[in-house]
Structures are given as C-alpha cells and as structure tokens.
C-alpha cells in the first residue's frame with residue numbers, strides 16, 4: 001500500500017499561500033508516498049490547477065445530499081467538479097463545532113464514495129474519555145457508526161486523531177498509537193475482510209521532529225497533519241520522513 005501524507009489546512013489559506021503549494025510541488029516531484037492537501041473550499045480549484053505529480057487536493061467536509069436547499073453547504077459532486085479527489089469527514093472539529101454524529105458522518109461518506117471521492121473518516125477520543133479508559137470503546141463506536149458498508153481499502157482511509165493531541169503539541173506515546181492502530185486494523189479486518197489495504201493515518205501534533213518515530217509505529221500508514229501542513233518546508237520534511245519509513 002502506498003503511504004499518504006495528508007495536510008488539513010482547516011480555516012487557513014488565501015491566494016498568497018498558493019506559493020506554498022508551488023514550493024511543495026517543486027521540491028517533491030517524485031515522493032515515495034502520496035501527498036494530499038485539503039485547503040478551504042475557496043482554494044480547491046486554484047490548488048488543483050497547480051497540483052501535479054503525486055500531489056492531490058481534497059476538501060474538509062461535504063454534504064450528504066447531492067443538491068438542494070442547503071445554504072452554505074457543498075456537495076461531494078461539487079468538490080469533484082472543483083478538482084478534489086479526497087474529502088476529510090467527521091473531523092473532531094466538525095463533530096464538536098457542528099454537532100456531527102456518526103450517522104451523519106456515515107451519510108456524508110456514502111455521498112463522497114458515490115461521487116468518486118476518497119473518504120478520510122476521522123475517529124478519536126477526548127482526553128476525558130482516555131482518562132476514563134474508554135479510548136477503544138469510543139473509537140470502536142465511531143468506526144462502526146461512521147464508516148459505510150460500501151467502504152473499501154481503495155476508497156476509504158481512516159484517520160486516528162486523539163482530540164487532546166490536536167494543535168496542542170502533545171502526542172500519545174508510541175505504544176498508545178500502536179494500540180489504537182492495531183485495534184483499527186483488527187476492526188476493519190473483522191468487518192471488511194481486506195483490512196491490510198486500508199490506510200490508517202495518525203493525526204495530532206505531527207511535525208518534522210516527531211514524524212519519523214510515529215511513522216515507524218506498526219500500522220501507521222501516514223499522517224493527517226494540521227498546522228505543520230501550512231508551510232511547504234515543514235510538510236515536505238514530513239513527506240520525507242514518511243518516504244523513508
């Protein structure tokens with residue numbers, strides 16, 4: 001399986017930041033992993049026009065319906081039309097800020113797959129849930145509830161993002177990451193049978209200085225990077241670390 005370095009720009013990025021895309025493309029023409037950047041929707045088409053080689057452009061959310069009276073929303077087909085190939089779904093910030101449930105994330109994932117997008121479904125526990133010993137129970141529930149039956153290893157990626165590690169500079173221990181990723185691998189194998197092919201990303205304060213040790217953990221097939229994906233130099237260093245893993 002080809003590994004994936006995915007960057008989530010969140011609500012960051014304007015025209016001037018497209019220079020970072022050009023810098024990434026020119027510095028990493030033939031990486032040994034796939035690269036993905038998910039900018040705000042306003043930049044998707046402009047970034048897609050500049051993305052060449054192994055850089056793909058994705059979105060951060062989509063609506064579950066194909067069209068209709070949903071002010072402010074964007075359908076999966078519209079994202080494809082803009083040049084996106086992937087979409088992040090069920091990020092903890094969407095779950096927290098917009099109250100997205102597992103069922104809603106699953107419906108969005110179904111729409112994404114139907115439109116031909118790769119769905120990156122996010123799961124992860126809060127700090128209180130980890131402290132209460134509920135990590136695997138929470139993640140198991142999210143995995144079961146958010147990933148559609150139509151998911152395949154080719155069309156669906158799972159991202160493990162502990163909520164407490166996002167943007168905090170804190171990360172789980174390597175053993176904790178290994179435990180969750182092994183749990184995800186086993187859960188996918190039980191449900192879909194071909195889990196070896198599902199790519200499992202780790203996300204939460206990944207940066208150049210810790211990427212190498214995280215990518216050496218079993219069943220980590222890449223990363224979903226927030227802050228460090230905004231600068232080509234930092235994201236490029238993470239791409240290098242993944243290519244070397």
Ligand SMILES: O=C[C@H](O)COP(=O)(O)O
Nearest residue numbers: 008166167204205226227
């Ligand atoms: O989607 C990305 C994650 O939320 C991680 O963000 P971060 O790398 O800024 O911690």
